[in-house]
Amino acid sequence: MKLLVCAMETSSNIHLKELIKHLNKDIQLVGVFDKELGTPAYDLTKLAIMGFVDALKKLRFFFQLRDEMLKLAKECDKVLLMDSSGFNLPLAKKIKETYPEKEIIYYILPQAWAWKKKRVLKLEKYCDKLCSILPFESEIYNDKNKITYVGHPLLDEIKEYKTTLEKSDKIVYMPGSRKTEIINHMPVFRELSKKITDKKHILVVPSKFEEEYIKKIYGDISNFEISKDAHKSLKEAEFGFICSGTATLEAAIIGTPFVLSYIAKKLDYFIGRKFVKLPYIGLANIFFEKMGKKAIHKEFLQEDVTVENLLTEYNNMNRENYLKNSQILREYLKNGSSENVAEIIQN
16 A cells, blocks of 8 residues: 655654554555655655744745645555644645545644634545544534544653652753744743752753754753653653643653743734634643643743743642643543554555
8 A cells, every 4th residue: 555644743753653553564655754754755854834924935835845745646545644734734625636536534633623613624525534632622523424533642652651759850841843932932941940950951852953953043051951852851850841832741641740831923923812712722731621620730921931930830830739630631531543543544
């Protein structure tokens, strides 16, 4: 079987790596994915877009890429689209219109439950199988036969959880993986590391970042030890300061107490707030709201991301209560997703 894959995000490729473990050896991947996972037509793991403004600058390239992917689809048996709805939804439309019988599987669905609910209609129209990683997601879909809760990929990827709160004297800092996130968070994180004088400060850097890029983007990191293993660092740390994103859910699943922060470009934040009507931005908090429970961790956004606010939460957080909630979160998510998605692809 030839499987056309479009995995444009770093996180998508991490999930794809786990998925491949459960696929038959005779399945050949074609398309866009990390070159470590095969021989892609395009290796786009270093392409990171954050927000509406940055995306506009790359429109011509994406139109060309969509046309190339459409050509590749002709020779493939099935199509697997992962996340990146701004690109993958129009691609699904093109493929379905050109090759109506081609089966399209979407894994890591667009967050239509948060905003742009009309995307549900497009997903149901252009995709054949929808693999949901959020237990509540199917509520907004009309065709219940198309959508399946497959579990959450982080339960495949995270091997160890905290069962007790131990003093490790390590604080983990995760300023994100995108340039804008890192530049916005590092000044605050640097000051925090100077205020908390009795701990080791671990800065988690994406494994693909080269030394020159780290020096250029992160600024002065002399007060930090560098780690490229997020899960190991989270497991070892007794607290974390984490930029909004997948890392916050990883911390919540592992059981590492943390505080979420988020600083976006003002225009992106304004547009996002106008359209997204959610009480929280952290996935763990969203899950807890769906369960009818209080938030599992604090969130500070934009101007509220200050050394004082983050330090106050570090000093005052109820860590025992958080650890109990971490167990509740794992039970809510039930199981990993990779094996179930592999079964859907191969059937």
